[in-house]
Amino acid sequence: MTKMIVGLGNPGDKYEHTKHNVGFDVLDVLANDLNINFKRDKTFIADVASTMVAGQKVILVKPVTFMNDSGKSVKPLLAYNGLDASDLTVIYDDLDMAVGKLRLRQKGSAGGHNGMKSIFSHLGTQEFNRIKVGIGRPKHGMSVVNHVLGRFDKEDKELAEVGIARACDAVRYYLETDDFNKTGNEFNG
Helix, strand or coil: CEEEEEECCCCCHHHCCEHHHHHHHHHHHHHHHCCCCCEEECCCCEEEEEEEECCEEEEEEEECCCHHHCHHHHHHHHHHCCCCHHHEEEEEEECCCCCCCEEEECCCCCCCCHHHHHHHHHHCCCCCEEEEEECCCCCCCCCHHHHHCCECCHHHHHHHHHHHHHHHHHHHHHHHHCCHHHHHHHHCC
């Protein structure tokens, strides 16, 4: 049994730790906890790390295609590893949720998230596990683009770090139980 966990974000120092990169941040913390390192895979346009957890292979993936083309990495990596959408979990930001809140779902729309739209388009399905991490709405009339590409202010940074840690805990719980519904019951909110 193999599971692929994908965190969405944009590559490069300019985007590091921005709100839109919480998927990358979750995977970085998870990789550190699992004591594994990412390596750039130019074939699949992604940073990839793998290990064994609870007797199953786990592949962590950070597409480096830029957010809007995330599906270009995800679909070929699934195929290469003999996996399908049921083996996939995607972690990404959601601006319609309070900072640090989690929502685990197994299907649904992209909700305007271009990284998810790309994955839907490439996979031809919306039915796969996802963990959304809240980043909150823009404050003080800020545009959505500036909000998602900006970093958390001091007030929200602590909440975001709690959400990132809880998302890591949710992934580990899911890998240990192999039950995404049960994981959602434990970690939604």
